[in-house]
Amino acid sequence: MSVPPLTPPASGRGIKVESEASLAAFIWFRTGGPAETLVRPDTADDLAAYLRDLDPSTPVLPVGVGSNLIVRDGGVPGVVVRLPKAMAKVSVHDGRVRAGAGAMGITVASAARDAGIAGLEFLRGIPGTVGGAVRMNAGAYGRDVSDILVEATVVTRAGSVEVWPAARFGYVYRHSDLPAGAVVVEAVFSGMPGEPAVIGAEMDRIAAEREASQPLRSRTGGSTFKNPEGHKAWALIDAAGCRGLTRGDAQVSEKHCNFLLNLGSASSAEIEALGEEVRDRVKAHSGVTLEWEIQRVGIAAPSPLRGEGRGEGQPSSAAPGTAPHPTLSPEGRGL
Numbered sequence: 273m274s275v276p277p278l279t280p281p282a283s284g285r286g287i288k289v290e291s292e293a294s295l296a297a298f299i300w301f302r303t304g305g306p307a308e309t310l311v312r313p314d315t316a317d318d319l320a321a322y323l324r325d326l327d328p329s330t331p332v333l334p335v336g337v338g339s340n341l342i343v344r345d346g347g348v349p350g351v352v353v354r355l356p357k358a359m360a361k362v363s364v365h366d367g368r369v370r371a372g373a374g375a376m377g378i379t380v381a382s383a384a385r386d387a388g389i390a391g392l393e394f395l396r397g398i399p400g401t402v403g404g405a406v407r408m409n410a411g412a413y414g415r416d417v418s419d420i421l422v423e424a425t426v427v428t429r430a431g432s433v434e435v436w437p438a439a440r441f442g443y444v445y446r447h448s449d450l451p452a453g454a455v456v457v458e459a460v461f462s463g464m465p466g467e468p469a470v471i472g473a474e475m476d477r478i479a480a481e482r483e484a485s486q487p488l489r490s491r492t493g494g495s496t497f498k499n500p501e502g503h504k505a506w507a508l509i510d511a512a513g514c515r516g517l518t519r520g521d522a523q524v525s526e527k528h529c530n531f532l533l534n535l536g537s538a539s540s541a542e543i544e545a546l547g548e549e550v551r552d553r554v555k556a557h558s559g560v561t562l563e564w565e566i567q568r569v570g571i572a573a574p575s576p577l578r579g580e581g582r583g584e585g586q587p588s589s590a591a592p593g594t595a596p597h598p599t600l601s602p603e604g605r606g607l
């Protein structure tokens with residue numbers, strides 16, 4: 273990697289620390305370079321203590337299951353935080369669902385159904401964790417996390433544990449104001465009373481519709497671009513003739529053309545370049561500039577033509593307190 277080696281706090285005290293750890297092993301696209309340092313805390317307090325001891329200049333990137341990520345081929349400098357199973361527990365009290373941020377959306381939706389809480393069904397169709405959903409304001413079928421979140425527990429980059437009411441996230445479409453480096457560790461969701469059988473039927477309908485319309489069994493990152501105001505991204509991509517377009521082993525899905533696929537041996541560079549080609553073609557065809565929904569993180573692999581090859585899309589500025597991860601593209605943050 274092109275950055276000086278880290279001296280992160282060592283393993284112990286409820287933290288597992290691994291150097292040069294593969295991310296491609298678990299993120300949906302199955303591409304990209306390693307994390308310089310991957311940490312897995314046992315508890316929120318362990319994570320907070322670790323972050324307090326970490327050099328403040330070291331970038332921190334939380335990841336869920338990477339269902340919305342392109343990890344660039346040169347890997348991710350700094351610390352990547354992945355939550356363990358112990359932080360994926362889901363329980364229901366007083367009509368509210370409390371979920372560890374490592375829990376999957378389907379687990380939360382199922383717990384809500386069993387407790388007769390309606391309104392969380394859309395999480396059934398989002399194949400990511402609670403942490404990713406809270407960060408991304410994930411949504412579908414006209415609802416998103418901003419409609420159901422009551423509060424979330426956040427471990428800040430400085431290492432304090434804070435409970436944030438939903439309003440503090442500043443939610444807009446597929447975007448929150450959560451600062452880079454802050455890790456969501458738990459969330460509380462609310463809905464309205466409902467019949468488990470009716471809720472279950474809606475979840476089944478969502479599952480069937482997804483199966484029919486999305487490449488769920490492929491190596492993908494979900495919707496690549498946000499729907500521009502008044503448009504559907506997939507329709508603009510289709511009209512620009514991009515359905516099925518390839519670059520190396522990267523392809524615009526034939527089934528849903530706002531999805532990019534790794535057909536087997538694509539690199540992250542090929543996937544990202546294909547996405548940029550789609551943006552160019554859509555701009556030329558319809559005049560609309562597509563904005564990336566997928567988060568692109570890390571650095572490009574060194575290129576013989578460009579020397580060290582820092583990733584494209586380095587952010588140039590950010591509002592105070594919202595400094596992005598140094599390798600997180602500004603478009604990926606919804607700016």
Ligand SMILES: Cc1cc2nc3c(=O)[nH]c(=O)nc-3n(C[C@H](O)[C@H](O)[C@H](O)COP(=O)(O)OP(=O)(O)OC[C@H]3O[C@@H](n4cnc5c(N)ncnc54)[C@H](O)[C@@H]3O)c2cc1C
Pocket residue numbers: 300333334335336337338339340341355373397398399400401402403404405406407408409410411412454455456457486487488492493494495567
């Ligand atoms: C087949 C498919 C269908 C999809 N359908 C939808 C859909 O209908 N609607 C939708 O909104 N999305 C959809 N997605 C995208 C994706 O599932 C969501 O964005 C999801 O919320 C990402 O969760 P994740 O855990 O995989 O996050 P990741 O992809 O790992 O990360 C995404 C972002 O969240 C941040 N993050 C992850 N965990 C945490 C945490 N604990 N604390 C703070 N930040 C964190 C990361 O830093 C990154 O910025 C789909 C994806 C696929 C592959």
